[in-house]
Amino acid sequence: MAHLPTPLEEMPRLSAELGGPRILVKREDMTGLAYGGNKARHYEFEMPHIRDEGYDTVINIMDYHSNNARMTAAAANKTGLRYILVLKNAAHRKIQGNLLVDKLLGAELHLLDEFQSETADDYAANLKEELEKEGAKPYLVQEHLFPRIVGMVGFVDAGLELLEQIEALGLQNVHIFGVAGRSLCGLILVARNLGLDWKFTGVQVTFDPPLGEYIFDHDSDIRELLDLPATFTQDDMTVHSQYVGEGYGIMTPEVAEAIHMAARTDAIICDPNYTGTVMAALIDQVREGNVGKDETVVFLHTGGLPAVFTFAEQLADYSEPQ
Numbered sequence: 001m002a003h004l005p006t007p008l009e010e011m012p013r014l015s016a017e018l019g020g021p022r023i024l025v026k027r028e029d030m031t032g033l034a035y036g037g038n039k040a041r042h043y044e045f046e047m048p049h050i051r052d053e054g055y056d057t058v059i060n061i062m063d064y065h066s067n068n069a070r071m072t073a074a075a076a077n078k079t080g081l082r083y084i085l086v087l088k089n090a091a092h093r094k095i096q097g098n099l100l101v102d103k104l105l106g107a108e109l110h111l112l113d114e115f116q117s118e119t120a121d122d123y124a125a126n127l128k129e130e131l132e133k134e135g136a137k138p139y140l141v142q143e144h145l146f147p148r149i150v151g152m153v154g155f156v157d158a159g160l161e162l163l164e165q166i167e168a169l170g171l172q173n174v175h176i177f178g179v180a181g182r183s184l185c186g187l188i189l190v191a192r193n194l195g196l197d198w199k200f201t202g203v204q205v206t207f208d209p210p211l212g213e214y215i216f217d218h219d220s221d222i223r224e225l226l227d228l229p230a231t232f233t234q235d236d237m238t239v240h241s242q243y244v245g246e247g248y249g250i251m252t253p254e255v256a257e258a259i260h261m262a263a264r265t266d267a268i269i270c271d272p273n274y275t276g277t278v279m280a281a282l283i284d285q286v287r288e289g290n291v292g293k294d295e296t297v298v299f300l301h302t303g304g305l306p307a308v309f310t311f312a313e314q315l316a317d318y319s320e321p322q
């Protein structure tokens with residue numbers, strides 16, 4: 001599924017502009033699979049699992065601008081599985097960004113309005129029942145545990161790959177910035193089990209679900225699945241929640257600034273929902289003097305590129321602070 005290894009690339013011009021530490025970016029946005037992103041690593045495990053269990057159809061419930069929705073469509077196509085996408089808050093939306101790519105990929109779209117979205121789970125369960133009556137074997141993603149933790153499994157691989165790259169460059173005092181999520185936890189698993197001194201800063205982009213439920217409460221599931229001596233705790237990650245702004249999907253002026261700055265300096269395009277927020281946090285933390293000059297920052301770019309086009313007007317209207 002994924003083009004690997006993904007590059008570890010220097011961002012010298014951003015670093016110089018900030019007068020800050022050395023900054024590199026781990027390019028998980030370059031995995032391929034319909035514009036790339038962290039989920040390509042998930043499907044290396046998830047799609048064979050679904051197919052080998054004898055399922056022939058994937059049903060997924062996501063929000064209209066979801067990266068997961070898009071990348072699952074791509075992975076289902078490559079695996080030869082039928083893909084039914086129940087999209088929340090999607091009726092009457094402009095068909096562009098991730099939604100356009102879903103369409104190009106031939107996802108069978110059920111575009112729910114705000115009212116219908118409240119009962120999206122029931123809607124999808126009904127679809128599943130109908131398909132079963134017709135003799136199909138549908139896999140409703142949200143009913144299973146594996147898709148919720150596979151992101152950590154996929155990023156154990158990413159962590160091992162990153163370790164090789166870090167060692168080849170002889171980097172010291174590694175400080176990884178990423179979305180407070182499963183990908184970062186996968187890297188933490190590698191660091192803890194190999195006794196590495198990497199530091200982790202996780203940036204929250206939403207409060208729903210709470211972080212405990214989303215990642216930390218799954219440490220025993222991961223322990224069971226991977227049979228590792230060490231997993232992760234909340235203490236392994238410094239979490240910043242102050243960059244969420246008005247809420248998930250509402251771009252703050254700081255995120256717009258960060259997107260422009262990373263693009264203008266080292267030609268790295270971040271997205272408005274996830275990686276742009278992490279970039280805004282990184283820039284702010286460096287400006288505030290909270291990242292030492294002796295540290296080597298690795299910015300984990302987890303993808304999300306099509307969302308840039310969903311925010312075209314706001315991003316195009318942006319002007320540099322004087």
Ligand SMILES: Cc1ncc(COP(=O)(O)O)c(C=O)c1O
Binds near residue numbers: 151182183184271274
């Ligand atoms: C671009 C992007 N980055 C990061 C994440 C967070 O994913 P995870 O919790 O698997 O790290 C997502 C999740 O949807 C995403 O789309």
